[in-house]
Amino acid sequence: MIKNWEGVSIVFAYSHSLETSLRNEIFNGYNKDARPVQKTIVICNVKILSLKDINTRDQTMTTVAYFSFSWDDTRLSWASKPAYSSDIERIYSTETVLFTPSVVVENSINDLGVISDKTLPMRIDKSGQVTWSPGNIYETSCDIDTTLYPFDKQTCSITLTTRGYIRTEVELRLGKMPIVLTAYQENGEWDYISSSSDVSITTRDLLQYSTLTFTFTFQRRSSYHLISTIIPMFLLAFMSCYVFKLPVDAGEKLGYCLTVLLAFAVYLTLVSDNIPTTSTTISYLSVYLLLMLGMGVISVLLTIHVIDINFTSEEEEIPRCLRRITRIISKVVCWKSNGVCCKGRNSSVSVINVKSKDVRLHSKKADIDANLDDDVKEEDFSWQDIAKVLDIFLFRVYLCLVIMLSVMFISVISFGTLW
Known part of the structure; x- marks a missing residue:
């Protein structure tokens, strides 16, 4: 990598041996089951790729999307180590090694398990910020209003919540752009109208859990x-x-x-x-x-x-x-x-x-x-x-x-x- 600073060109050389040394140092004694801090703040947004279907009879919405989660894990920071920070900007690892917040799609129809992808690399910046973007086809429940069928509008949502960690341990927050539609592909039956996001608290067994809701409104193409x-x-x-x-x-x-x-x-x-x-x-x-x-x-x-x-x-x-x-x-x-x-x-x-x-x-x-x-x-x-x-x-x-x-x-x- 080449940087220009005050007219001086400095060349930083990357080597696998240097990264290996860094990994041995930061992962030495690292426990993925332990939270980075008392209260881990997880920033989340969703990127919708396409609407696969809204089934009015089964009352479900199927979307192709991936979530982006980011949180700070200071145990993985090497910014204060000049021997590595000058040459290595970021490294990658998987959830089999790193701490991962347990988040589920609460209104999912066919999968109630924790969002997981053991093969997907997780990006680690030298400041210790971890970014993870798991994707999947999500089938969620949707309350269908058929009053004006077939000239109806349907409002469906994807709800995320933590599983296991209560709100004082892991808190979900929205990013600056909670819903990203830059890569969205139009559906032949449904026309995208609007979207919104909301932060709330879900109570289960007298315990409070952090919850995010992404809401989408679609109108049926009636031709x-x-x-x-x-x-x-x-x-x-x-x-x-x-x-x-x-x-x-x-x-x-x-x-x-x-x-x-x-x-x-x-x-x-x-x-x-x-x-x-x-x-x-x-x-x-x-x-x-x-x-x-x-x-x-x-x-x-x-x-x-x-x-x-x-x-x-x-x-x-x-x-x-x-x-x-x-x-x-x-x-x-x-x-x-x-x-x-x-x-x-x-x-x-x-x-x-x-x-x-x-x-x-x-x-x-x-x-x-x-x-x-x-x-x-x-x-x-x-x-x-x-x-x-x-x-x-x-x-x-x-x-x-x-x-x-x-x-x-x-x-x-x-x-x-x-x-």
């Missing part, structure tokens, strides 16, 4: 789910309305209705497979699909009744209450110009042609017909007419319900509220 789930779901929802547009005589009315119902059942199964069974929250998507499935079941029952009404024998008398209900519905849906909107249109024609004698006579006749006995007017409906009126009415009701529920669902997943 895939939008194309493969949301848009087809909306199309199926509107298709369920058009079962009432099919003529009863076509013979495909019930088959079409059952096909749409089956499609909703399949979609509900696919969504349920991706949602945790133990979640404390309910996905709005599941609620929407369940409502559509319920409407599909009701449409099957209504279709069966409409078909039964259409093919009822003309010799069978139409019940009086059914006639009255049909007369009211026919006015609502303007069936055969019998609705309020059609009456308004006829009234406009009468006003325009108020001087026409034929129009006045026609209006007068309409007023007389309106006052006829209900039994006479109800005889105008046949069983086939009742089926057609019900189809028109149910189509409009279902179309309004689907539009209203779809708008509510979009509002909720976009803004988190109905308003």
Whole structure:
């Protein structure tokens, strides 16, 4: 190594024999089981390389990362020894030789043991500072909130705590940059949003242990789910309305209705497979699909009744209450110009042609017909007419319900509220 100081070049030569001599001197009588001081301060930060997966069903987060731990061990310092400090800046060793703080990932799923890597070199500076950077694939538990699935944000954490050493013996502290993302590689399903870190104390068996928590927030990339789930779901929802547009005589009315119902059942199964069974929250998507499935079941029952009404024998008398209900519905849906909107249109024609004698006579006749006995007017409906009126009415009701529920669902997943 060459250094320039006050214009003088000094050459420092490294030799393995010099380092061997240094190692024999500093490790003579060194006990790795003994702490360097009464209270060892361990500075920690984490470097995230990539997010492997966030499993919403198993409620886990899998990350590829490594931690960086550093602490001072004055027993290993050779700064006060000119024979070595001028030529050797640092040396390396492993945890089989050096004191290593026992730190565990407290919320780990598959490994509750102490973080360890016996083959990884630990850097020792001449001041006695030890730096250790073990890496691994860490699978940690994560509380998944599926309310806005698949447009959800998930906040997961990695928690470190000491095992064996209490807080007065080994204390974990955050470094200047607790979370390093310089080498982070973007995940195809999740987009990184933010991160934070926190220092706390964990109490176990009435003893206090030092704890660090690294928290990460990710948002799901929804393009895939939008194309493969949301848009087809909306199309199926509107298709369920058009079962009432099919003529009863076509013979495909019930088959079409059952096909749409089956499609909703399949979609509900696919969504349920991706949602945790133990979640404390309910996905709005599941609620929407369940409502559509319920409407599909009701449409099957209504279709069966409409078909039964259409093919009822003309010799069978139409019940009086059914006639009255049909007369009211026919006015609502303007069936055969019998609705309020059609009456308004006829009234406009009468006003325009108020001087026409034929129009006045026609209006007068309409007023007389309106006052006829209900039994006479109800005889105008046949069983086939009742089926057609019900189809028109149910189509409009279902179309309004689907539009209203779809708008509510979009509002909720976009803004988190109905308003």
